[in-house]
Amino acid sequence: MNSPNQNSADFSAAVTAESSGGDDARSRILASAGPFFARSGFDRATVREICGEANVNVASVGYYFGDKMGLYRQVIRQIHERKELLFPTPGESETNAAELLHSVIRTLLSRIFAGDSSGWESQLMMREMMQPTAIFAELVQESFRPLFVRLVETFRRLVKVEVSEHELEQFAFSVIGQCVYYRIGSGVIQILVPEPSRQQHYDIDSLSRHVTGVMLAAAESGRGLEYKHALRVNPSNLTPFNTFPE
Amino acid sequence: MNSPNQNSADFSAAVTAESSGGDDARSRILASAGPFFARSGFDRATVREICGEANVNVASVGYYFGDKMGLYRQVIRQIHERKELLFPTPGESETNAAELLHSVIRTLLSRIFAGDSSGWESQLMMREMMQPTAIFAELVQESFRPLFVRLVETFRRLVKVEVSEHELEQFAFSVIGQCVYYRIGSGVIQILVPEPSRQQHYDIDSLSRHVTGVMLAAAESGRGLEYKHALRVNPSNLTPFNTFPE
DNA sequence: AAACGACCCAAACGCTTGTTTAAAACAGAT
DNA sequence: ATCTGTTTTAAACAAGCGTTTGGGTCGTTT
Numbered sequence: 107m108n109s110p111n112q113n114s115a116d117f118s119a120a121v122t123a124e125s126s127g128g129d130d131a132r133s134r135i136l137a138s139a140g141p142f143f144a145r146s147g148f149d150r151a152t153v154r155e156i157c158g159e160a161n162v163n164v165a166s167v168g169y170y171f172g173d174k175m176g177l178y179r180q181v182i183r184q185i186h187e188r189k190e191l192l193f194p195t196p197g198e199s200e201t202n203a204a205e206l207l208h209s210v211i212r213t214l215l216s217r218i219f220a221g222d223s224s225g226w227e228s229q230l231m232m233r234e235m236m237q238p239t240a241i242f243a244e245l246v247q248e249s250f251r252p253l254f255v256r257l258v259e260t261f262r263r264l265v266k267v268e269v270s271e272h273e274l275e276q277f278a279f280s281v282i283g284q285c286v287y288y289r290i291g292s293g294v295i296q297i298l299v300p301e302p303s304r305q306q307h308y309d310i311d312s313l314s315r316h317v318t319g320v321m322l323a324a325a326e327s328g329r330g331l332e333y334k335h336a337l338r339v340n341p342s343n344l345t346p347f348n349t350f351p352e
Numbered sequence: 353m354n355s356p357n358q359n360s361a362d363f364s365a366a367v368t369a370e371s372s373g374g375d376d377a378r379s380r381i382l383a384s385a386g387p388f389f390a391r392s393g394f395d396r397a398t399v400r401e402i403c404g405e406a407n408v409n410v411a412s413v414g415y416y417f418g419d420k421m422g423l424y425r426q427v428i429r430q431i432h433e434r435k436e437l438l439f440p441t442p443g444e445s446e447t448n449a450a451e452l453l454h455s456v457i458r459t460l461l462s463r464i465f466a467g468d469s470s471g472w473e474s475q476l477m478m479r480e481m482m483q484p485t486a487i488f489a490e491l492v493q494e495s496f497r498p499l500f501v502r503l504v505e506t507f508r509r510l511v512k513v514e515v516s517e518h519e520l521e522q523f524a525f526s527v528i529g530q531c532v533y534y535r536i537g538s539g540v541i542q543i544l545v546p547e548p549s550r551q552q553h554y555d556i557d558s559l560s561r562h563v564t565g566v567m568l569a570a571a572e573s574g575r576g577l578e579y580k581h582a583l584r585v586n587p588s589n590l591t592p593f594n595t596f597p598e
Numbered sequence: 599a600a601a602c603g604a605c606c607c608a609a610a611c612g613c614t615t616g617t618t619t620a621a622a623a624c625a626g627a628t
Numbered sequence: 629a630t631c632t633g634t635t636t637t638a639a640a641c642a643a644g645c646g647t648t649t650g651g652g653t654c655g656t657t658t
Contacts, residue, residue, distance in 0.1 A: 238539045246543045272553040283533025293484045297492045307518040324566040327573045
């Protein structure tokens with residue numbers, strides 16, 4: 107059979123078995139593919155340019171990964187495994203809830219911004235987040251949920267006034283949203299914030315302290331929650347949002 | 353000449369001149385193209401399916417818009433114009449800074465979530481945000497900056513302790529990040545939050561109150577800012593973020 | 599030495615894409 | 629009715645894509 111795997115249907119079996127840091131043709135393809143998928147997306151990225159960069163024949167991707175989608179699968183999996191290994195989700199050993207929050211936020215920002223200088227890894231993840239493929243659902247369960255529940259638990263310890271579950275979850279999403287935006291909206295930030303200030307204040311350290319500060323203030327002072335229920339809708343902006351006059 | 357414009361290089365001239373709500377072939381193409389670009393991106397969307405939906409010949413897009421990119425340009429422009437008309441940036445007439453903040457946040461969320469049920473308009477904007485085309489830069493200047501500076505101004509009025517400019521900008525990005533994530537991360541939220549709670553608590557009204565509450569607590573209480581400078585880095589998470597062992 | 603299996607390659611295949619072409623259909627004015 | 633300019637059309641074009649093919653080249657085994 108013209109394939110490196112006995113089972114022609116499952117190309118992912120041999121992947122986990124092999125070492126990932128080799129100099130195989132397979133490893134070279136895997137290493138080359140990531141940046142292309144991240145920069146151009148699944149469709150625009152061509153197996154010809156990927157194989158060109160890896161110095162292998164175009165037929166090799168069919169040989170080792172079945173097809174282009176199989177290669178994509180492995181790239182996604184590889185990113186997740188590396189991130190989890192480099193920046194594991196903080197355990198509940200932390201005595202201070204505030205420090206735990208800071209630790210989680212720092213982990214999140216590190217995962218988002220870590221990688222080589224081009225940051226193709228998280229760019230690919232953001233792409234998946236917006237336009238999920240079939241691989242994405244299981245990835246959320248494996249990778250995102252642990253960090254999400256850790257956030258919810260942390261806020262449960264932090265918020266002192268009575269609060270319902272969905273409000274804790276919204277706090278968690280506020281954290282995730284702020285962190286994620288610094289990657290997704292980097293193009294916008296690059297335009298809105300001039301160079302000297304951006305270079306100085308938009309690193310992991312500054313951002314994690316900022317986000318932590320915001321969320322601690324919101325969680326610890328009951329003031330934010332009071333506002334939530336006290337504020338009424340501004341009459342000048344009462345446009346219904348689901349009716350779109352065509 | 354085989355083109356509806358005298359000036360063959362500028363296909364956008366006739367666009368603004370004509371009314372947008374017609375039943376032309378041109379209008380039908382424009383109306384049909386948006387959802388396809390949003391769902392599939394610029395590359396995956398084919399002019400054949402767009403023209404099929406619009407019941408026009410494939411050559412019409414070349415005739416009216418020059419090429420596929422010209423059509424894309426007009427779709428983007430049309431979204432921005434509609435959004436600005438439906439949800440204008442709140443003026444500075446608001447006496448209460450807190451209410452102004454709520455108003456801005458509500459406007460932002462409305463722009464993001466408004467549209468037809470599929471929400472293709474903001475989906476297309478989010479796509480541009482992640483992978484900007486040439487059109488995007490001017491769009492940021494025209495559409496995003498006004499709302500951004502309004503946010504910065506509002507926080508300048510809200511924060512009582514001494515604070516530097518970049519911190520005000522970070523507050524603004526915290527708002528934008530939270531709001532944008534509810535659209536970008538909708539796929540993730542759909543998995544992490546079960547149906548009954550999601551239907552109930554994730555509408556514009558709930559979310560705008562939540563975000564406003566969080567940011568007011570962070571801005572008004574000095575507690576968040578204190579934490580920003582008091583918190584030290586958690587030693588268990590000191591992995592440098594720009595070195596990636598390969 | 600011969601046979602074998604793993605790996606790699608150049609070339610071709612089939613298909614879809616955006617775009618162009620040249621003719622036909624249409625509308626309004628003369 | 630005829631001319632004129634605009635709009636629409638079917639068909640073809642050239643390019644690029646992912647994938648397949650059939651054979652070739654090694655190293656190892658029998």
